[in-house]
Amino acid sequence: MRCAHAVDWVRAAEGELMARLPEGTLMQRAAAGLAACCVELLVGGRQGRVRGSRVLVLVGSGDNGGDALYAAARLARRGARVRAALLAPPERTHAGGLAALLAAGGRTTDDPAEAASADLVLDGIVGIGGRGPLREAALPWVDAAQAGEALVVAVDLPSGVDPETGAVPGRAVQADVTVTFGTHKPGLLVDPGASHAGVVRLVDIGLPVAPEAGDHVVEALQHADVAALLPEPEAESDKYRRGVVGIAAGSARYPGAAVLAVGSALRGGCGAVRYVGAAGADVVRAHPEALVGDGGPADAGRVQAWVVGPGLSQDTDAERAVTEALAAEVPVLVDADGLRLLARRGSAPANALLTPHAGEAVALLAGVGVTATREEVEGERLRYARMLARAYGCTVLLKGSTTVVTGPEGPARVNPTGTAQLATAGSGDVLAGLAGALLAAGLAPRDAGSVAAYLHGLAGRISSGGAPTCATAITAALPEAWRSVIAGDTDDGIPPFR
Numbered sequence: 211m212r213c214a215h216a217v218d219w220v221r222a223a224e225g226e227l228m229a230r231l232p233e234g235t236l237m238q239r240a241a242a243g244l245a246a247c248c249v250e251l252l253v254g255g256r257q258g259r260v261r262g263s264r265v266l267v268l269v270g271s272g273d274n275g276g277d278a279l280y281a282a283a284r285l286a287r288r289g290a291r292v293r294a295a296l297l298a299p300p301e302r303t304h305a306g307g308l309a310a311l312l313a314a315g316g317r318t319t320d321d322p323a324e325a326a327s328a329d330l331v332l333d334g335i336v337g338i339g340g341r342g343p344l345r346e347a348a349l350p351w352v353d354a355a356q357a358g359e360a361l362v363v364a365v366d367l368p369s370g371v372d373p374e375t376g377a378v379p380g381r382a383v384q385a386d387v388t389v390t391f392g393t394h395k396p397g398l399l400v401d402p403g404a405s406h407a408g409v410v411r412l413v414d415i416g417l418p419v420a421p422e423a424g425d426h427v428v429e430a431l432q433h434a435d436v437a438a439l440l441p442e443p444e445a446e447s448d449k450y451r452r453g454v455v456g457i458a459a460g461s462a463r464y465p466g467a468a469v470l471a472v473g474s475a476l477r478g479g480c481g482a483v484r485y486v487g488a489a490g491a492d493v494v495r496a497h498p499e500a501l502v503g504d505g506g507p508a509d510a511g512r513v514q515a516w517v518v519g520p521g522l523s524q525d526t527d528a529e530r531a532v533t534e535a536l537a538a539e540v541p542v543l544v545d546a547d548g549l550r551l552l553a554r555r556g557s558a559p560a561n562a563l564l565t566p567h568a569g570e571a572v573a574l575l576a577g578v579g580v581t582a583t584r585e586e587v588e589g590e591r592l593r594y595a596r597m598l599a600r601a602y603g604c605t606v607l608l609k610g611s612t613t614v615v616t617g618p619e620g621p622a623r624v625n626p627t628g629t630a631q632l633a634t635a636g637s638g639d640v641l642a643g644l645a646g647a648l649l650a651a652g653l654a655p656r657d658a659g660s661v662a663a664y665l666h667g668l669a670g671r672i673s674s675g676g677a678p679t680c681a682t683a684i685t686a687a688l689p690e691a692w693r694s695v696i697a698g699d700t701d702d703g704i705p706p707f708r
């Protein structure tokens with residue numbers, strides 16, 4: 211599991227550690243890890259070596275600049291031609307770092323053309339002390355670096371990305387690689403910040419960051435975590451013991467949503483799928499395994515979890531389906547039209563899992579008296595997902611370029627397997643059916659939501675392979691995604707947090 215900690219926690223943990231170590235130890239650990247990563251990139255890059263390669267360091271006013279300067283000094287000692295652009299007044303530039311660089315043969319520069327011709331640019335403008343967008347002084351340098359061929363390496367965080375939220379309020383560095391220290395920062399794991407970070411490398415500087423300690427605020431599952439959560443049939447299992455999921459979805463106008471949700475639920479690890487709604491004939495034609503009823507959830511017989519909402523429309527039958535599913539006293543996943551109806555109530559049972567996209571989140575927020583735009587929700591997903599979870603008193607899975615799953619308390623989970631190819635019609639219905647099956651199989655709402663998002667993302671990648679995909683193909687790829695997780699196939703192929 212990859213974990214991210216809040217900035218205050220990082221500062222406190224660093225403070226405690228620094229009190230026990232000789233002065234400057236942590237910065238030297240950070241700089242050594244950063245330099246090692248740069249060496250690897252330069253050796254693997256167009257120069258093929260460190261000696262003679264051109265390195266430009268962008269240096270801000272704090273310790274982030276200090277890290278960058280000390281790392282650059284190490285590269286200069288190995289023969290790199292290093293130039294440093296000091297963006298802060300001399301009295302606010304890290305004195306020790308600058309002295310080390312100059313002693314190692316580096317020089318300062320005022321010429322942004324250095325950024326255009328560099329092989330590697332180190333962004334030491336600002337780290338966890340950063341607030342707001344890049345400032346004026348940095349822009350010509352960053353513009354030149356991004357237009358040139360250089361690999362851009364962000365120190366701790368891409369400057370301009372909010373460390374806590376991943377918000378990008380204006381201009382920010384677009385990094386190829388981010389080398390972060392001690393622990394991930396939330397802003398590296400959540401879009402839009404995650405999209406600016408490139409590949410994230412973590413350098414251990416000795417902070418006590420074990421997930422078991424529970425000090426982190428954000429976590430991202432990996433294959434092994436998901437494998438440990440997947441339901442497995444036992445020798446004594448029968449279809450009822452494995453769990454039955456009820457699906458109340460689809461309408462005369464949108465029968466396809468029902469077909470898709472049932473299709474993914476059938477591949478989601480429970481024992482049986484019951485369908486109720488107006489699309490029974492379509493469902494049974496596509497999936498003869500489904501148990502189809504023509505009443506509402508209250509008439510359906512026993513299930514261990516409900517999925518209500520995909521393609522349901524918002525008429526009186528839909529309202530009845532939502533009311534009955536919510537009253538069933540089993541975990542209930544509410545999606546799509548179900549969310550619009552739920553917004554009118556302004557609350558949900560504690561064992562509910564709400565799966566809005568940003569637009570539906572806006573409607574849910576309005577239901578509890580909060581005005582926000584879609585862009586605001588997408589700009590600060592962690593904050594709004596948490597706000598919804600607290601207001602409705604249940605678990606929320608906020609879909610998007612980084613899907614976030616969170617309850618009212620505890621760390622938020624962010625999904626690392628997403629791909630833009632998942633933004634296709636019916637994809638949300640597939641996710642809902644899959645998560646519902648996992649709920650019925652006994653996973654808690656947070657686990658069901660995050661495991662479903664993980665498998666759904668992998669299936670999207672498998673079915674796409676870079677080409678456009680569709681909801682039916684994503685469903686068909688679910689078994690392969692599942693197998694790759696239990697086989698422990700490496701997840702290195704997943705660009706971190708994309």
Ligand SMILES: NC(=O)C1=CN([C@@H]2O[C@H](COP(=O)(O)OP(=O)(O)OC[C@H]3O[C@@H](n4cnc5c(N)ncnc54)[C@H](OP(=O)(O)O)[C@@H]3O)[C@@H](O)[C@H]2O)[C@@H](O)CC1
Nearest residue numbers: 224236237240272273274336337338339340341342343366
């Ligand atoms: N703590 C530790 O033990 C360790 C820390 N380590 C490293 O230190 C980093 C944190 O260092 P830090 O605390 O000095 O803050 P840092 O991010 O360099 O910002 C400095 C100043 O920048 C300014 N500023 C704000 N926003 C801005 C913007 N958008 N654009 C431009 N400038 C902006 C603002 O000052 P202002 O100008 O607003 O007065 C702010 O005070 C951390 O990320 C890691 O790299 C590692 O070495 C391991 C040990």
Ligand SMILES: [K+]
Nearest residue numbers: 333336365367
């Ligand atoms: K930085």
